Amino acid sequence: MATNDKLLQVLNLSKHYNKGAIKALDDVSVDIHAGEVVVVIGPSGSGKSTLLRSLNLMETPTDGSIFFHDIDITKKSFTDEAGKKHKVNINLHRQKMGMVFQHFNLFPHKTILENMILAPVKVLKMPKEQAKEKAMVLLTRVGLADRADAYPIQLSGGQKQRIAIVRALMMEPEVMLFDEPTSALDPEMVGEVLEVMKELAHAGMTMVVVTHEMGFAREVGDRVLFMDEGKILEQGTPEEIFGSPTHPRLQDFLSKVL
Amino acid sequence: MNNFITANGFEKTFRYIKLIEQGIFTTVMLAVFTVVIGFILGILLAVMRMTDIRPLRFLAYGRNGRIRNNPVLIAISKFNPVSFLATAYVEILRSTPVLVQILIIYHGVFGKLIELPSFTLFGYLKSNRFIPGVVALGMNSGAYLCEIIRSGIQSIDGGQNEAARSLGMTKTQTLVHIILPQAIKNILPAIANEFVVIIKESSITYTIGVQDLMFAVTAVQGANYIVMEPLLVATAVYFCLCFPTSKIIAYFERRMSRGDKR
Ligand SMILES: Nc1ncnc2c1ncn2[C@@H]1O[C@H](COP(=O)(O)OP(=O)(O)OP(=O)(O)O)[C@@H](O)[C@H]1O
Numbered sequence: 001m002a003t004n005d006k007l008l009q010v011l012n013l014s015k016h017y018n019k020g021a022i023k024a025l026d027d028v029s030v031d032i033h034a035g036e037v038v039v040v041i042g043p044s045g046s047g048k049s050t051l052l053r054s055l056n057l058m059e060t061p062t063d064g065s066i067f068f069h070d071i072d073i074t075k076k077s078f079t080d081e082a083g084k085k086h087k088v089n090i091n092l093h094r095q096k097m098g099m100v101f102q103h104f105n106l107f108p109h110k111t112i113l114e115n116m117i118l119a120p121v122k123v124l125k126m127p128k129e130q131a132k133e134k135a136m137v138l139l140t141r142v143g144l145a146d147r148a149d150a151y152p153i154q155l156s157g158g159q160k161q162r163i164a165i166v167r168a169l170m171m172e173p174e175v176m177l178f179d180e181p182t183s184a185l186d187p188e189m190v191g192e193v194l195e196v197m198k199e200l201a202h203a204g205m206t207m208v209v210v211t212h213e214m215g216f217a218r219e220v221g222d223r224v225l226f227m228d229e230g231k232i233l234e235q236g237t238p239e240e241i242f243g244s245p246t247h248p249r250l251q252d253f254l255s256k257v258l
Numbered sequence: 259m260n261n262f263i264t265a266n267g268f269e270k271t272f273r274y275i276k277l278i279e280q281g282i283f284t285t286v287m288l289a290v291f292t293v294v295i296g297f298i299l300g301i302l303l304a305v306m307r308m309t310d311i312r313p314l315r316f317l318a319y320g321r322n323g324r325i326r327n328n329p330v331l332i333a334i335s336k337f338n339p340v341s342f343l344a345t346a347y348v349e350i351l352r353s354t355p356v357l358v359q360i361l362i363i364y365h366g367v368f369g370k371l372i373e374l375p376s377f378t379l380f381g382y383l384k385s386n387r388f389i390p391g392v393v394a395l396g397m398n399s400g401a402y403l404c405e406i407i408r409s410g411i412q413s414i415d416g417g418q419n420e421a422a423r424s425l426g427m428t429k430t431q432t433l434v435h436i437i438l439p440q441a442i443k444n445i446l447p448a449i450a451n452e453f454v455v456i457i458k459e460s461s462i463t464y465t466i467g468v469q470d471l472m473f474a475v476t477a478v479q480g481a482n483y484i485v486m487e488p489l490l491v492a493t494a495v496y497f498c499l500c501f502p503t504s505k506i507i508a509y510f511e512r513r514m515s516r517g518d519k520r
């Protein structure tokens with residue numbers, strides 16, 4: 001069983017497509033500790049997104065377990081210390097796991113402010129005024145308070161991604177999942193998004209980040225996972241991974257991206 | 259009947275202007291009510307078709323909890339009764355003539371099963387004709403609107419669903435606050451188009467005595483032994499109802515798609 005500082009514990013996780021012909025994840029085990037920034041790197045198709053998206057069950061794994069707060073969220077029910085059986089409500093767990101997507105996925109029919117307050121008001125039943133105040137504080141933090149009443153279509157890619165991040169933060173998640181948050185951005189906008197992520201990391205947020213930004217991995221990551229063909233082939237501190245990679249596949253990968 | 263079409267014939271026709279006006283009003287009312295009923299029914303059917311209710315799902319799994327290799331059991335396990343019902347409804351209503359449906363609703367359902375109170379709407383409309391007409395047209399339109407709504411929902415990028423679900427929103431909350439508003443905006447032109455189609459199709463309800471425009475036409479024809487003049491008047495009226503409406507829809511369609519590209 002997971003101990004307390006392990007926020008997320010992935011055990012023997014597999015995800016197969018086409019009846020096992022494609023192993024997007026192949027028996028992966030990894031722990032995510034509270035306050036840790038874990039960066040996932042690897043070639044295209046290696047299973048990075050699948051691993052990340054399994055953590056909040058955007059993908060349903062074929063096999064294995066994911067413990068979040070000691071509850072296996074891949075199962076239908078769990079038993080508490082008192083021996084009582086409870087149903088696993090994935091919506092409840094997702095509230096505590098923010099997710100940021102490559103293509104932002106802001107709601108185009110809602111203003112920035114509406115995008116941010118929707119889930120807190122509908123899911124957490126937060127009073128609207130309180131949600132708005134909270135949203136304005138966050139918007140100010142990312143320098144977009146003046147765009148509160150704009151629609152997503154009126155924003156640049158970098159602005160959209162910053163909004164997507166604070167939209168997720170509105171739920172006060174315990175962990176933030178990022179799937180290539182800067183890959184769809186024009187190069188000049190990558191910096192502003194990474195800056196927000198850095199601040200978040202320094203504020204102590206637990207983060208799992210799939211990215212091709214090796215600079216970010218090196219500077220902000222506490223641990224780097226290298227994935228290939230559905231497996232974590234190597235993991236370690238940025239110094240270890242970038243300074244003295246041992247696996248030939250990792251050496252090969254790094255020689256291409258660095 | 260020497261002259262095929264005469265001024266006298268038109269003059270006679272316009273003596274019934276009150277009847278024709280009532281007919282126009284009825285036709286518009288038929289279309290409005292039908293689209294409203296059809297839209298609500300369409301949403302319901304579309305949601306039913308897209309549910310993931312599989313009571314026999316357990317058949318796909320063996321004792322050890324792994325998926326079985328038996329293709330027959332796997333196929334049976336995918337059976338969704340809710341979606342099946344909705345699909346059957348849609349396919350049957352789209353594959354049979356609306357005239358047959360109207361006659362069945364009028365003579366069968368409201369003739370035998372349900373007794374309708376008889377009163378007049380707007381001072382002239384017989385409820386026991388109008389209501390079956392609207393119900394039949396609405397049921398038919400619901401089948402078509404279901405498919406329109408379904409395609410509208412399916413056209414929404416999957417990332418929208420994922421974003422909402424990742425924030426902890428339930429399936430229903432996501433549907434109501436994120437998917438449907440966008441889907442409906444996208445299909446508004448198609449719904450308005452359906453409105454135009456129903457204005458024309460509703461003419462068929464005169465067969466069960468709904469006092470619409472075609473009912474007025476037949477009344478004038480019968481009373482005056484004239485055929486073409488009332489029909490031409492009706493043609494002009496239908497055209498004046500439908501053509502501008504289509505043009506207005508096309509205008510808004512262009513404007514809305516421009517807004518999206520910005
Ligand atoms: N829905 C699907 N059906 C079939 N195969 C899939 C599906 N989704 C992913 N895969 C396969 O699973 C493997 C892992 O995909 P994944 O998206 O996790 O890779 P990735 O590391 O995120 O790649 P990228 O860097 O391109 O985003 C790939 O081989 C992919 O083709």
Ligand SMILES: [Mg+2]
Pocket residue numbers: 048049050180
């Ligand atoms: Mg990916």
